[in-house]
Amino acid sequence: MAVRCQLVWLAIVALIGVSLARHEDCESAPYAEHSTVKIINEEDAVRAIYECEEGYELSGSNELLCDVDSDLWDVEPPKCEKAGLSNEVNAERAKKKKPQNIIEDKRISAEVAASLDMTCVQAKITAPDIRHGFVQKYDRRRKGEHVFLVALYACNDNFELEDADITTLYCSQHKWVGDLPTCVALGEYTDADEEEYDEYEAVDDDEDEEDVAEESTDNRVAPPPPPPPAVVKVEENEQEISNEIETAAHENTAQESESAAPSNAEPDVPVTDVNIVVAPTQDPYTPRYLDDNCGADKGGCEQKCERLLFPGENEPRLKCSCFDGFSLDPNDYASCHDINECELDNGGCEQVCNNLPGSYQCACEQGLQINTLTGNTCIDINECLLRNGHGPCQDTCHNEWRSYRCSCEGLAGTQLADDNHTCNDAGECANANGGCSHQCLSSMGRIYCLCPSGWLMSTDGKNCEDINECEQP
Structure with missing residues (x-):
């Protein structure tokens, strides 16, 4: 009896193991009737694409992904x-299968969500x-x-998101869409700080002292914060610089009045302006260029490839x-595409x-x-x-x-x-070619007939006869 119970128990465990492991083998996809x-x-993965037989409709995702690791x-x-199920049954089943364990994104509309998908996982496209x-x-x-699918961003130490509402990118048709999050340094001066400083108003010193005395006597409450210290420092510095200029000017005037005898020394030039040279401050977050040794x-x-080291990173x-003339592909950030300059304003041509x-x-x-002076005009x-x-003309050429x-x-x-380039005789040769069988030339009112090569002028001086070269020795 004990042996039989053990066999039954082993059979139950085996059935449970098979049922639990039926989706744990990448070599064979899960069965769908x-x-x-x-x-x-x-x-790195195996994909299974399902297609229903004729007369059946697919319920669920038609594509499964199995991680090889x-x-x-x-x-x-x-x-x-079966394709004939009613809408009520489908709605009831869909309601039961609603993925309650997946967080719902309430920041996007249904129209935008309809264009999003999980294709970035299948194509292994990282954000x-x-x-x-x-x-x-x-x-x-x-x-x-x-x-x-979404990609959630976070900032490094000592940095924070510039906009707390912009933290996510969304996957749509094998690419990531949405506003790219931006990280800024903690304590960085922003426009909001400037607006906060603008709220303070200037108050006379006497009124400040009276208010402070009353408040400290009655309620012992600290006075309102003063205006931004930067403004005060600028005014004090300007006053100090002005005093220094006036003092230097008075000293130079006294020295000039005391020295009566002329001298060859160069006169002191009174100070009329103060030039303050402020060296430009380098951006502390700019990466440092190392080299372009990125491998074969x-x-x-x-x-082109270069190695950069960002501050705070090892x-x-x-x-x-x-x-130049190429742009980086925004999808893979590695390949380059030619820029068609002619598409914008005909390239300036x-x-x-x-x-x-x-x-x-x-x-x-x-x-x-x-x-050649402009490079783009004609x-x-x-x-x-x-x-x-003369150009290509026999006589006179007129440029147009x-x-x-x-x-x-x-x-x-x-x-x-007739060829609009050469010139023909306009005299007696214009009438029936002057009676010549071939070429006619007129000069000083006289006509001269000419024969081309291989022809001989006859005794009448008008007609040309062919030369039989075969009869000549």
Whole structure:
């Protein structure tokens, strides 16, 4: 009988162990009835994506994440239910499954919460760093039944949040959104302190003494706080400086009156002004540059990497930056993207702007060229400067805006040919080519017929005959 009881007890313990461990194995996803699951293995985690069979609807998250180190799945598997369930049943089930253990974020509206999600966990996207602060923890928040991921920030020692209401960033579509928290030093002078000082009003010394005497006699209450000491110090310093100037001036006047005999010594110059040089104060929170030895991979930076040491920290931080003409990617803070300067006001170019990697270049339309004095405006190209002022013309060249024009004014008896560049004879050759079979030339009222190469003038002096080179020895 005792043996039987032990066997029953071991069986119960085994069943309980199996039921508790069914979600503790990353190699096999938790079972969901009427569904198919797709396993995706990553470096630090395993993802399981569920899809219901036809005729069933998914209830719950369609994606589970298993931590390889702990071998645990993050949430319960979804359920695939018949598509015909009524709205009342769904509402009742949703009400029962409301995540009461997750804190509700009351600072954001339902519209903003609808755009938030948990994708930053799946994509392993960490929240951005802040100066003199750190991400205290990542946690889940909800708005109604909608659950999303948040990053809660805290400040280093001797620092505090500038705005106590800005402490959180939210995850939305694989990126962090919201106002980035800012940490300031404790006791740092702020605008609020200045407003507090402005509340004090100046009071005469006599009235102060009377008020102090009455209050100390009657109630022994301390007098109201004086105006900011900085103002008092400035007035006292100005009075002291003024007294010193007047004293120095009187001494110089007395010395000049006593010395009657002339001397070659340089006269004393009376003090007329006081120049106070105040050395600039370095920001105590500015990091110190160490070097750019970030390793063979440049610390993951695409272009430039430098090591910086912040005050109060022992370990240096790596900072990525880009060359001129490139901007740092706000998502990974490591890669660089070319800046298209032509998108803003056409790059300042008068006509054409050509974007280049890390730079840009201005250009002009045909017939114009860049003004080398400005680099972005266009001036006309004077084509007539070539060939001693003739340009591409046979005779006279006239420069025009973005172009030029040819004429034959300098060659008497000629006219502009059909090509608008060369000049043809305008005399007897203009009538039936002067009777010449090929080229006609007129001079002093006479016509001369010319033959091209490979042709021979006939005896009539007008027609050209082909030379048979094969008959010649």
